[in-house]
Structure formats: structure tokens, C-alpha cells
Amino acid sequence: MTNSTHTKLPMPSVDTEYRSGWSLFAESLRKFLELKLNKFSLGLTLFLILLAILAPWISPFPYDAVDPARGLSAPGWPHLMGTDQAGRDIFSRVLYGAQTSLSIGLVTVIFGLVTGVSLGAISGYVGGWVDEVIMRIVEIFMSVPGIVMALALVSILGPSVPSIILALSIRRITQFSRVARGSVLSVKSQDYVTACHALGMSNTRIVFAHVLPNCIGPIIVLASVLLGNVILTESTLSFLGMGIQEPTPSWGGMIAKGNEFLTFAPWISLFPGLFLFLTMIAFNLLGDGVRDHLDPRGGSVV
Amino acid sequence: MLTTVLLRRLIFSIPTLLGVATLAFMLGHMSPGDPAIAAMGLDLEGYSSVEPEELERVREELGLNKPILVQYVGWLTRALQGDFGTSYVSTIEVSELVFEALPTTMLLLVMTMSVSIVVGTSLGIVSAIFRGRTGDYIARMIAIIGVSTPTFWFALVLMLCFAVAIPIFPVNGSFDEFGWKAMALPTMAIALHPAALIARMMRSSMLEVLSQDMIRTATAKGLSRWRVYMVHGLRNAINPVITVIGFQFANLMGGAVAVEFIFSLPGLGSLLIEGIYEKDILVIQGAVLVIGVAFALSNLLVDLLYMIIDPRIRI
Numbered sequence: 001m002t003n004s005t006h007t008k009l010p011m012p013s014v015d016t017e018y019r020s021g022w023s024l025f026a027e028s029l030r031k032f033l034e035l036k037l038n039k040f041s042l043g044l045t046l047f048l049i050l051l052a053i054l055a056p057w058i059s060p061f062p063y064d065a066v067d068p069a070r071g072l073s074a075p076g077w078p079h080l081m082g083t084d085q086a087g088r089d090i091f092s093r094v095l096y097g098a099q100t101s102l103s104i105g106l107v108t109v110i111f112g113l114v115t116g117v118s119l120g121a122i123s124g125y126v127g128g129w130v131d132e133v134i135m136r137i138v139e140i141f142m143s144v145p146g147i148v149m150a151l152a153l154v155s156i157l158g159p160s161v162p163s164i165i166l167a168l169s170i171r172r173i174t175q176f177s178r179v180a181r182g183s184v185l186s187v188k189s190q191d192y193v194t195a196c197h198a199l200g201m202s203n204t205r206i207v208f209a210h211v212l213p214n215c216i217g218p219i220i221v222l223a224s225v226l227l228g229n230v231i232l233t234e235s236t237l238s239f240l241g242m243g244i245q246e247p248t249p250s251w252g253g254m255i256a257k258g259n260e261f262l263t264f265a266p267w268i269s270l271f272p273g274l275f276l277f278l279t280m281i282a283f284n285l286l287g288d289g290v291r292d293h294l295d296p297r298g299g300s301v302v
Numbered sequence: 303m304l305t306t307v308l309l310r311r312l313i314f315s316i317p318t319l320l321g322v323a324t325l326a327f328m329l330g331h332m333s334p335g336d337p338a339i340a341a342m343g344l345d346l347e348g349y350s351s352v353e354p355e356e357l358e359r360v361r362e363e364l365g366l367n368k369p370i371l372v373q374y375v376g377w378l379t380r381a382l383q384g385d386f387g388t389s390y391v392s393t394i395e396v397s398e399l400v401f402e403a404l405p406t407t408m409l410l411l412v413m414t415m416s417v418s419i420v421v422g423t424s425l426g427i428v429s430a431i432f433r434g435r436t437g438d439y440i441a442r443m444i445a446i447i448g449v450s451t452p453t454f455w456f457a458l459v460l461m462l463c464f465a466v467a468i469p470i471f472p473v474n475g476s477f478d479e480f481g482w483k484a485m486a487l488p489t490m491a492i493a494l495h496p497a498a499l500i501a502r503m504m505r506s507s508m509l510e511v512l513s514q515d516m517i518r519t520a521t522a523k524g525l526s527r528w529r530v531y532m533v534h535g536l537r538n539a540i541n542p543v544i545t546v547i548g549f550q551f552a553n554l555m556g557g558a559v560a561v562e563f564i565f566s567l568p569g570l571g572s573l574l575i576e577g578i579y580e581k582d583i584l585v586i587q588g589a590v591l592v593i594g595v596a597f598a599l600s601n602l603l604v605d606l607l608y609m610i611i612d613p614r615i616r617i
Contacts, residue, residue: 136317136318136321137321139318139321140318140321140322140324140325141325142552143318143321143322143594143597143598143601144322144325144590144593144594144597145551145552145553145555145556145559145593145597146552146556147555147556147559147560148555148556148559148574148589148590148593149590151559151574151575151578152329152574152578152586152590153329153332155578155581155586156329156332156583156586157332228450232452233556235452235454236452236453236454236556236560239454239560240559240560240563240575240578241579242578252454255454255455255458259458259564262458262461262462262466263462263466266462269455269458273452273455273458273459276452276455277450277451277452277455280449280450280451280452281446281447281450284446284449284450285446
């Protein structure tokens, strides 16, 4: 390659080096983990996810095994975190509760992301009255606090898992669509998009192949920040009795149940609350880390 | 000048307010089954126990036999006049319930807002001034813990500590019964989250300002450190913080819903939750509408405050 006659145009070495998406991701991740705090938050997150996945194997009791003889027993052996009024093992229920919270959080954020980003992309890319209408509707939905909207919706649709996810998603859809719209607007006017038009590409292809991939940064940041947020709202819903229903364990529901026995059996609501708190710490720190890492003003990669 | 802007902003917020009203109206019509049954506070099982004539009367009264658009216009007209219908569960007018609940929630929100602004900005300023030192770490730790603590769980912990273990404050009860003591724990519980958010924003905004040349100039002029931080630093750093404070209303209201319920404070949040438990659609509609309108108005207020503090901003 290098010996021959075409030496007139030396290729710039940096730009032509082929980097697979994977190697870029690996490098980004390595830089991300240089910070101790990021190591901690990612570690804690992975640990909680692992607990949730492994719940069926590591929990010492089935989550719905009732044992009235051991009702309200204090933390000790064999019930590490004590039992509730029906004698169910709190530790096992906390582990299964992690499964409930994390899966609902993840599904909600993914659903919100796909719907919200589509709406925002249409709004920003098409512009005009379409933009006006979509953003007006988004603004209306943003005027009602998330938990109020979610409570009202679940109470009307009934507390099933799909309606909980729908109720939690609405607020996320508005948030994602706003951020996506903003990024699409700023990317839309870039030269390479004009070039795509000049090449005669279809709008769909331009949006999916060129505009959206360049908007991904802020969207990832928002997704990582919202995960904790959704889990918190879900547990608030469950706490108020409008979320996950018994006997399926959810941290919010367990805290509500423990509320009745707060004075003489505080462990019932203390431990699920502690895990909820740890989850929030993990996701908040992770969200912060991802934001600092991806924010262009921070001057790092992407 | 200010009045023109105020008028323009008011007019701009009309479509949003109308939208919120529409949303509240739609909530009542989304319920599966007969809205008349729902309005009577019955579920589908209760259907068979209702006399057909009674049902017909309720339908007539709610205007359910008219086209949906006519219903909507009628509902909106009445809502604009402050008439949200009569609760079928408690047979009290919904507007009366809402306006009875409003002062408690307003008081709670104002107290929470004040506490979180004072605590949040001070923490943030301390953090920025002592950047990288112990004070900064402690303040940042408090902030991250505050952001991560679930409000309703914190409320329970506070109740356990300061109402049960050390009975300084009442476990539950209204302002009328216990005065300020009834508001102390709920205020603390709700204020934690917004205070932490404000602290984080204040810290980063202050750090950005403190790195600017004018701060060096001010220090070089021989001004006291206090004056440099409070006058030159704070005044330039406060704007992004006000935006964050403005966005806290939804946050606060969300916190208030659970906390009012926990401490049995008779506010809008408790009203909403009771309405939900009783399936009292009209109460849910009324509460959602009032909360949405209050939110829109608070946004308006923030915009105006923004203009007064920073005259460069024109909306």
C-alpha cells in the first residue's frame, strides 16, 4: 500500500483508522471508570441488578410463604431481615421486590424513550404546525405533576402492570420528546444533513441514519437519570396502594404494609426502604456520572 | 412594560390551561364502564344493585345522554365558574372540598419552598466556597443522600424518630389542631428532595461564576471575601438556580400527595387520594384540574421573577 505512486494525497492517519462501535464504547467505558465514584455507582447498580436476577436462587424462602407462627419476628436467624405480620421473610421479599422495581423501571424508560424520541424527532424534524401541536400537547401533560397524573390514571384504568407502566411512561414520554426535539433541531441544521438532502436521501433514512445517531448523547443521559426517578414513582404508587398489588412484592407496598406496624416492628418498612434508597443512590450517581461523561460542555468523548 | 409582558404571558398560557381542563375532563370519561356508575362511586359489581331509574337520573344530571362535545362545553363552563359538580360519595360540592383543602396545601408548599431554598442555597454556597475540602464533601454527601431518599419513606422515618420515639411533634393532625407543630415534620419530609436539588445546582452555578475574571477583580479591589461571594458571586450565580426552583412545584406537589396522606393533613393530596380510594371521579377531576392550573400559574410567576432579577431576559 504505502510504497507506490499515489503519494500526492497523504491520508490523515487519525480519521481513516477504522474504529468499530464496540471499541469506541470500550474506550468510553474505560474513561468513565477512571473516576472512583463511577466505579462505585456502576458496581452498586450491577450488584442490585444481579440480586434481582438471582432472587429465585438466593432468597432463602419463597416470597409468598406464609408462616403465622413466626409473624413479626425481629431480624435474626433464619429470617435475616425479620418477618412481616403474616410471617413472610422480608429478605426474600426485598430481593423479589428488586426484580419488580427494576423491571418496571426498565420497561417504562424504554417505552418512554422509544415513544418520546419518536415524537420529539418528528416534532423537531418536520417543524411547523406539527411541531406546534405536539409540543403544546407535551406542555399540557407536563402541567400535571407526574405522581398526580399516574395516580389518577391507575385509579381509572385499574392497578395492573400494563396500566402502571403506561401511567409512569406519560411523564417520561414528555421529557424524552422535549430533549429529542431540542437535539434534532440543533443537528438538523448541520452541513452533513444538508449534504444528505443534496444526495437525494429520503427523510426517513436521514432521520434514522444521520440525525438520531447524533442526538444519542443527551438521550442516554436522560435515560440514566430517569431510571431512578421511575423506580421512585413506582414505589410511591405502590406505597399509596395504586401500584403493584399483593402478593407480588414491591418495595413501596412493603413500606406501606410496615407503616401499620411501624412502632413495634419497624424492620418491615425499614429494609425495603433501605434498598430503595441504595437503588436511588446507585442510579443517581450513575446518572450524574454519565451526564458528566457525555455532556459536550464537559469536554469528554461523544 | 412589565404589564404588557404579563398580559402576553397570561394569554399564552390560556391554551395550556384549556388543555389541562380537557385532560381532567377526559380522565372522567376514560374509566371503563359507565361514567354514571363511576360518578356514583360504584364499581362494576355495584352495577346490578342500582335502580335503573336512579341511573337514568344520574345520567340526565351529568348530561351523559348528550353528545360528548356538548358535555365538554357544559362541563368547562361550569368548571370556569368554580362548579365541579357534587361528590356522589360525600354529597358535598367538589368545589367546597377543594377550596377547604387548598389552604393547607398552599401553606405546606410555601413552607417547604422557603425551607428548601434557604437550606439548599446555603449548602450549595458552602460547597462551592470550600470546593474540594471537607465542607464540600459533607455538603455534597448531604445533597446526594437528599436526592436519593424516597420522600414517603423519609416521612415515615421522621415520624418514627420525632413523633413516636421522641414525641415532640404530633403523629398526625391538621394545622387547626396543633398549629405549626403539625406542619414541621411534613415540611421537613417534603423539603429534603428539592433542597438537595437546589444545593447541587447552586454549587455548580456558583463554581462557574467564581472562576470568572470579575471575581478576581473584585478580590483584587480588596473587597472582603464575604462581599465577593455574596454580592459578586451569588448574584450572578442565582439565575439557573431560580429555574430549578421554578421546576420544583411539580416535585413538591408530588411529595405533598404522599406526605399529606401519611400525616393525615387535610390538603389537596389527601383529597386526591381519598377520591381515588373511593373512586370518586368528580373529586379526582377537580383535584387534578386545580393542581394543573396552580402549576401553570407558578410557571408564570417564575418567568416574571426571572425578568425582575435579570432584566436582560425578555420573554
